[in-house]
Amino acid sequence: MQADAPRACRFGRRWYLNNESWHPSVPPFGEMKCILCWCVSGETHCQRQECPPSACASPATRDNPCCAKCRGECHAHTWHH
Numbered sequence: 001m002q003a004d005a006p007r008a009c010r011f012g013r014r015w016y017l018n019n020e021s022w023h024p025s026v027p028p029f030g031e032m033k034c035i036l037c038w039c040v041s042g043e044t045h046c047q048r049q050e051c052p053p054s055a056c057a058s059p060a061t062r063d064n065p066c067c068a069k070c071r072g073e074c075h076a077h078t079w080h081h
Contacts, residue, residue, distance in 0.1 A: 006018030006019070006041060006042075007041055007042030008039065008042065009039035009040075009042055009043065009044040010044075011024060011037060011044050012024070012025065016037075016039045016044075017039060018039050018040070018041060018042070019038070019039065019040070020038065020039050021036055021037065021038040021039075022036075022037055022038075023035060023036060023037070024037050024046060033066065034048055034049050034066040035047070035048050035049070036049060049066045051066060
């Protein structure tokens with residue numbers, strides 16, 4: 001194994017390449033579109049998307065299901081790794 005080769009990350013049953021990002025799929029909830037995970041040198045990091053209150057008036061919220069209703073509908077406690 002080469003020390004300088006970037007390591008992949010395993011999340012569930014899938015492998016992701018270094019610097020790859022994805023929305024995790026967590027049974028029975030399915031794809032967690034409000035959570036973004038990414039692979040950094042073999043370590044998986046995940047973060048819930050935060051939306052500032054000012055995003056409620058922004059047209060960009062139409063493209064973002066996490067901010068569309070301006071409520072915390074994507075609760076961190078519903079996701080377990």
